[in-house]
Structure formats: C-alpha cells, structure tokens
Amino acid sequence: MNHLTEQQFAELLAAFPRELDEIPAGSELAAAHIHASECADCAAEFTRMRESLALFREAGTAYAHTHLHRVASWQTPARRSFGFQPAYWAAAAAAALLAAFIPLQMALRHPAPEPDQQPIQTVAQRTPAETDQALLDDVNRELSESVPTPMAALLDPAGSSTEASQNSTQRIN
Amino acid sequence: MVPDNIQMFSSTELSIEPQARSTPLDDIDGIVALYQPRVFRFLLATLRDHDAAQTLTQETFLRAWNARQGFREDCSISTWLMRIALNLARDHTRTGRFRFWKHVETTAVEASDVASSLPSRQGSAETHLIARQQVEDIWETVGKLSQRQRSVFLLRFMEEMEIPEIAAATGLPLGTVKSHLYRAIEAVRTRHKGALKERS
Numbered sequence: 451m452n453h454l455t456e457q458q459f460a461e462l463l464a465a466f467p468r469e470l471d472e473i474p475a476g477s478e479l480a481a482a483h484i485h486a487s488e489c490a491d492c493a494a495e496f497t498r499m500r501e502s503l504a505l506f507r508e509a510g511t512a513y514a515h516t517h518l519h520r521v522a523s524w525q526t527p528a529r530r531s532f533g534f535q536p537a538y539w540a541a542a543a544a545a546a547l548l549a550a551f552i553p554l555q556m557a558l559r560h561p562a563p564e565p566d567q568q569p570i571q572t573v574a575q576r577t578p579a580e581t582d583q584a585l586l587d588d589v590n591r592e593l594s595e596s597v598p599t600p601m602a603a604l605l606d607p608a609g610s611s612t613e614a615s616q617n618s619t620q621r622i623n
Numbered sequence: 624m625v626p627d628n629i630q631m632f633s634s635t636e637l638s639i640e641p642q643a644r645s646t647p648l649d650d651i652d653g654i655v656a657l658y659q660p661r662v663f664r665f666l667l668a669t670l671r672d673h674d675a676a677q678t679l680t681q682e683t684f685l686r687a688w689n690a691r692q693g694f695r696e697d698c699s700i701s702t703w704l705m706r707i708a709l710n711l712a713r714d715h716t717r718t719g720r721f722r723f724w725k726h727v728e729t730t731a732v733e734a735s736d737v738a739s740s741l742p743s744r745q746g747s748a749e750t751h752l753i754a755r756q757q758v759e760d761i762w763e764t765v766g767k768l769s770q771r772q773r774s775v776f777l778l779r780f781m782e783e784m785e786i787p788e789i790a791a792a793t794g795l796p797l798g799t800v801k802s803h804l805y806r807a808i809e810a811v812r813t814r815h816k817g818a819l820k821e822r823s
Contacts, residue, residue, distance in 0.1 A: 459812065460805035464779065464786075495816075502757040502815060503780050505741060509758045510781055513732070513740035514664035517673055 454492050458482040463499055647700055648691035655684055658701060661782060662708050668777050669712050671732045671766060679715060683708045698791045705782065705792040709774055716770065734762040756818065764814040768807050775800055776807035 454462070461479055462470070473480045486492050648654055662683050667676040686707050687694075694703060738755040765773055771793070778789045790800045 456809050456812075457805060460808040463808050463812075464801070464804050466783070498819075499812060499815060502761060503811075505754050505758050506761040507781055507783075509737050509741040510668050510762075511660075511664060512742060513737045514667050515660065516740060517667065517676075518660055518663050 453489060454482055454485060454496075458485075459492075459496070462486055462496065463503075644692060646691045646694055647696065648687055648694060651684070651688050654687070654700065654704075658704050659684070661701065662704055665705065665777060665782055666708055666712055667732060668765070668781055669709075669774065670715065673732065675715060679708065679711045682711055686711070699788070702784070702788045702792050705778065705784070706794070709792055712774075713770065734759040734766075737762050753822070756822075757815070760814050760818050761811055764811050765807070768810060769803075771795070772803045772807040772810075775803040776811075779804055 458479070459482075462482055465473075465479075470483055473483055486496050659680060663676055663680045666679050666683075667673070670676050670679070683704060687704055690707075694700075698706075735755075738758040741751075741755055741758055743751055765776060768776060774793060775789055775795075778784045778792060779786075784792070786797060786800055786804075789795075789804075790797050793800065795803070
C-alpha cells in the first residue's frame, strides 16, 4: 500500500481542519485526506505533526506574551509631550546661553566709537614764523652741546663699571 | 451683495487644508492593543531577538500610523501590519549590525526558553517533557529555514493566516507561497521523524 507522498502530506498539513472539510470531493487532495484517515501509519504521523505544530504555536504565544510586558507603552507622535526630557532642556539652556553670549562678544570685539575729543592743537595755534623760529632754536641748542644727549651716559664709564664689579663681588661672596 | 449665510474664502484658504480621510487606523490605541501581541510574536519568532523584536514592533505601528492615509483597505489591518513587520524584519536582517549581533546573541531566544513556556497540562511528566522536546525541535528547525520559508511557515502556523493573506503580506504569488510552505513543512517533518526515531 502506498503512503502519502511528501507533497500530499505537506498539502494536508498546510490546510486547516476547516479547510480540509471543504475539499471538493474527487480531487487529489480529497483522496489524500481519505487515505490519511484510513492508513494507521499516515494517520498517526499526521496527528503527531498536527499536535507538535499546535504545541509550537502555544509555546511561542506564551513566550511572546511573557516578554511583551517589557515593551514600552505606545505613544503616537502627535501626543508626545515636552515633559521632563533632559535633551530638550539641555538644548534650550544652550540656546539661551548662546543668545546672551553672542551679543556680548560682539560688543567687546567692536566697541562703540568714542565721542570726538578736541585735539590739542598747540602747533596749529602758533603762527608759521614762531614755529620756524622754535625749530631753529632747538637745532642750535643741539649743536651747541659738546656731547649729544643720548651719549651722556658714556661720559662717566668708571662709575657704572664700579657698580657692576661691586654687584658681581657680592654675588661671589 | 453677498448673502450672510455664505462665507467667503480665498482660493489659498481652500487649497491649504484638504479634508483628511478618516481611516481604520485613526484609533491607533485600539489597533495597538489588538495587534501588538501578534506583531511582537511574529517578529520574535522571526528574529529570535528580544530587543530587535521590541524595537521593530514599535516601528511597525509607527510606520502604520504615518502611512495610515495610504491604507486602501484592500487587505485586512492584520495583513497590512504583518506586511510592514515583514519588510522591517527583512531590512533588519540585511544589515551588518544584525549579522554581528546574531553571533553575540546576548538577547537571543533559546529554544529551551520557548519550550519551557509551554503551559503544563494534566498528564505525566514524561508527556510534558516530550512536548517540550517537540517544541524545541520545531523551533530549531524553523531557525534553519531560509528567510522566506521561515516567514511563510510562521505566518501560517504561528499566526494562522490563510494562504492568500500570506501572499498579500509577503507580496509573493500564491504558488510561490505554497512552494515555500511545503518545503518548510517537509524540513520540520524530517526533523520530527528523526527525533522520534532517536527517542524510540
């Protein structure tokens, strides 16, 4: 006696019980269904597989149900509120600080122009003749000096060298 | 003169806000309450990772909410949600991150954990042990199936969807769905017979 082929077995197993009841009589699947109910071996295997698949579904459902409680509660995007959320508050604080800091920095870098001060116009107040005379007097004074002012320190080199030697002696001692 | 009962609208005002079509997904709280267990169960059995299943379950409903105006009601809400979940799972498994974490398997679902969730019935301890072993065998076998075979198998035997519904959810022709389903059944059957021989 031939048993169910792999294809027939799979087709029968893939069908739900209510679907098996609706198989049109005379079809190949109907014949396979009849065989599965009459052949002891095929019937036993078919029943075992059905039970195993039912257990598989039952265990999977129970396992998922246990772990589903960990899923966070659903919140639609439109209903999300601005409650205490650190990211939002940190961003708001940073924006406020920037708003206060940037104008301050700009003010420090580009100070406002000070009011115009009255320049001291001593030279302008003199007449051209007086100015020329003063300049000539300065030149004559410089030329009349035996030692120019910048070289006045060189007139007494001994004095400064004595001080330097004294300092060095003190350091040695 | 314009009658008082006629309101005047500018053409801009009329075109700005078209009336939003009401959809069955507007009651998102009810939809989530009803379908979240199914979507989570399917994703958990498909991905075998708690964290990924939880994340993608949330993502499924978020996508559904955002795309609710595009829901044409040419299939049931359940089928539509499963299609979204299936696409998300497929995208997720394609990423390198999934492949890496699959090796780490810190949040992976073990076959023994699933089998131990089986409610105990009246009967001998041996019967319960055999039942657990059968669940473990199927869980492990399904994990080794190709992605399409696994999806089709789970949609059929875990979610109890009709073949046309599975075809709608997966986007596969009916014949292809049946072909994948029969191969998956054959793989499970072969393992089942082998385990039976070992035990006897």
